[in-house]
Amino acid sequence: MTQPNLPLTGACLCGAVHLHVTAAPLLTLACHCRDCQKLAASAYSLTAMFPANAVTTTGELVLGGLHSEERKHYYCPSCLSFVLSRLKAAPERVNLRASLLDDLTWFTPFVEIMTEEKQLWAKVPAPHSYARFPTTAEELADLMDEYAKTIAPPPPPSPGTGPA
Numbered sequence: 001m002t003q004p005n006l007p008l009t010g011a012c013l014c015g016a017v018h019l020h021v022t023a024a025p026l027l028t029l030a031c032h033c034r035d036c037q038k039l040a041a042s043a044y045s046l047t048a049m050f051p052a053n054a055v056t057t058t059g060e061l062v063l064g065g066l067h068s069e070e071r072k073h074y075y076c077p078s079c080l081s082f083v084l085s086r087l088k089a090a091p092e093r094v095n096l097r098a099s100l101l102d103d104l105t106w107f108t109p110f111v112e113i114m115t116e117e118k119q120l121w122a123k124v125p126a127p128h129s130y131a132r133f134p135t136t137a138e139e140l141a142d143l144m145d146e147y148a149k150t151i152a153p154p155p156p157p158s159p160g161t162g163p164a
């Protein structure tokens, strides 16, 4: 797992919505829930979680999904690409649909959630796996800490010990 080169950019399928991200991801996830299977038209959704203040979008976004108060899903109104989600309980974070980013070479799911609803053939190489999802703020904070350490650039070699 590596740190992406910043800024990260991305776009919906038609290009009406553009993404610009200036901070490293807080966590990467795959969600196997049945809702995500329907929203993503796939076996699971891919999320890159970022600090909300590091994410800028240009172009109009419209609400989609279940229009719940707790969890708002935003889409491009033209091509209907699933762009991002905001959770009422965590306004300081934004969940981007990772597949919209231009560069995905750095992306590997660090956590997979909702495996109790997963397609039987679906395999995700995430080091952390949850039948449902982390339930406490501490658990989530620990995952983000560990992820930050995992993607941190290696320390520079000390003088004299590296290859010549």
Ligand SMILES: [Zn+2]
Binding pocket: 012, 013, 014, 015, 016, 017, 076, 077, 078, 079, 080, 081
């Ligand atoms: Zn679009």
Ligand SMILES: [Zn+2]
Binding pocket: 031, 032, 033, 034, 035, 036, 037, 045, 114
């Ligand atoms: Zn889901």
